[in-house]
Amino acid sequence: MTFACREDDVPPGEGRNITLEGKRVALFRTDTGWYAVDAVCPHKGGPLADGIVCDHAVTCPLHDRSFDLRTGQGPGEDRVSAYPVELRDGAVYVAVGSPAAAPVAA
């Protein structure tokens, strides 16, 4: 697990980008917990961290594609990697080395 930020660094219900171990990751703080997925939408490269977030999903700000934050699954074959996140003592850690759900091989 790699330290990413303090809990207060991300406004509630929003996402922010961070590079961890060379990987660009969008980190989300929602009502149901913290989630981390690849920062870039596979459709046209939209910044997922700028999307609207609800309990378990983020919608890309460019073309409204929605991804499940728990699994990274998007519409059809679109998929991003989702990474385990842990909150300890007000600090947020991400396991970028181990996608929670590995992307399907093309």
Place this chain on the structure above:
Amino acid sequence: MSERDRIVIVGGGIAGQAVAEALRERDPDVAITLVCGEDALPYDRIRLSEILVDGSDAATLALRPEEWFADHDVEVLLGRWVEGGDLDAGTLVLDGAEELTFDKLVLATGSQPLLPPIPGIGLPGVHPFRDPADCEAIRQSATTATHAAVIGGGLLGLEAARGIAAQGCDVTVIHLVDRLMERQLDPVSAAMLEPSLADLNIKVRLESATQAITGGDRARGLQFKDGSSMDADLVVVSIGIRPEKTLANTLGLATNRGIVVADSMRTSHPRVWSVGECAEHAGMVYGLVAPILEQARVAADTLLDRSAAYTGSILSAKLKVAGIDLVTVGEADGETSAVVSDAAARTYRKLSVRDGRAVGAILLGDVRGAEALMAAVRAAEEVTDPLDALAAASAAGPADLPDEAQICNCNGVCKGDLVAAVEVDGCTTPREVMSRTRAGTGCGSCKPAVIDIVAMAAGGLNEEPAYLCACRKQTRDELADQIRSQGLQSVSEVSQCCGTGRDCGACKPALAYLVSEVNDNRHREERHARYINDRVHANIQKDGTFSVVPKMRGGVTTPSELRRIADVAEKYEIPLVKVTGGQRIDLLGVTKEDLPKVWRDLDMPSGFAYAKAVRTVKTCVGEQHCRFGLGDSMGFGVEIEKAWEGLHTPAKVKAGVSGCPRNCAEATIKDIGIVAVEGGWQVRIGGAAGASVREADILDTVETKAEAMRLSTTFLQYYRENADYKERTYDFVPRIGLDEIKRIVTDETIGAALRERFRLAKAATVDPWLERDDPYHPRQFTDLDQQPEDDGPPTPVVVGPPEEARR
């Protein structure tokens, strides 16, 4: 049965009505008389809590309109009491005098609320929760009471508590045992229910036996067995029902807890049947609607000498409390069970299995697949892996359900019935299907599923309302009512009350707009509900950078502004500077973290080019310079822009003011366009020159600028309050109709009210670019590996965990 045999049904509740309907469906000829003790036609008691929450008229609960009874040849006697009779002779005595003859008799006398025999139970301020009169009394008291207590933490008690809380009254639910809804829930799910109730301002007090209701002249408090007490000036009692068997006893029928019936629903007398909450079958008295309707169908068959048997019901329940999704069926525990639970999200899904068969399910917070699981429990389906079965159910859409899956539990309507209504009976809309099958007409909680299935069967929907939240199938008007009646101030509060904005989040910006509009901009702003454009007040571009458009009212600028824009463009190496179609200057390719710096250096207000708001008022130079000019279009355009700027709207609003009918400002293709004409100003609405092109309709031609301003402002506010989110004026105006809009905006009273709300909303606007010095969050404009702007000298970015977390 011989011709015109008469069946008399005593009792005008859901049960009596159901027997009448089932009989008429089966036999067009038999004479049916329904004797109702109350003065009202049969109504839907299950939806009482709706009346309590929103105060709507009891008449909305009617099961069938008056015409139905004439159309179906059902004679109704209202406000009449059956006092006795001679069963062998086939006669009843009505109101002590009149005689009514029957061939067969159905007792559907229902039940009375169970009231505990404790001191103070008869005091003013103590109410049962049973009929519309109770609801009205509770609602009235709740507005003035300081603290209410609901005795009984079952389904109905919780719904009553919700109704009271909705009136803004503190309420505590008192429950005898150690968990709520103990007949339907297991201890874990019951415990998870409590915080959701707490969010709705409902407190819970478990394991408390009420010993007395205290207060001399009226209820003032409760005294408990353990010696403790609490204040309560409104007490609602909802601890169960007592089958109404007075008449049955008078007639000499066998009774126990209720009127004893066999599988045929026949009582101890061969000419008498009994159905509903008054009937006792195999030792069980059912107080829920689904079993009652099953009984009514069996009774209708056996009354007509067809063979049928009632063998008991598997109970299911849905809690009708806005903001809490709860469905249960069958037993709360089994031999083995699978549970999927998320304590943080307050979801709990459980499937219980005995002898390898499904016997019960509890779905709290996440009720996906409820129909499929209920079908499995009712059919006692074999389940080899309950966890798999749970997962499969949650993925099931309407197409995956078997035809036997019961969709409407109140009225016992299966998926197959709904599909047949479309495919065989030719219904084309959900409303027709609901009227024909009665699905969705009980508690209404299955309506979304019914609509889905009708859509599937009909290959699309013909009357799909424009849902603001498609996931929860809620319209703008429904949500606006909730926001208004419950005083909701933020998107989170609306989500909590209405369940919106949680499944996909797509409706959050629409909710954000609605909550601000209804509250005249005096809402609690939550940026997570806004599009990124409205979080950082700039328009996101395809590469993730932003465009910045400073305010330039009417397209009029100055040398010093132009100089600043040029300096900023150079300083921040802005890749593209472009003049827009709305007569503004657009700086494209600004990074998010540069936005506050760019605004500061520009020192101009936001041009709102990124928002659903009044964007631009385009002008021509007008009479001050143009030799054809008839009016001061430039000055007027600037004035209008000042009056409207900063206001959010359902979709973007582009405006224009032309100084003469040559129309250089293209006002005739604007959402709101004003054209100077000989002797006055023409006000036009609903124009477009985008993906669709539409010439704006003429709302009116008026003499003065003041009148033109007044008229167009009134329309703008009407649009703000009534358009669907993202509905441009060019769709809105034809949808409402120009004549209707004219009528509304020229009506003195309505118009004045619209303008007053506009004034309030406008007064609460601020320039969003001031957030450059007062961000709503230190990282409003920065990612986590960038340094947020602050006043002091730069400090290094924190790259490691805090000391205390490093252990």
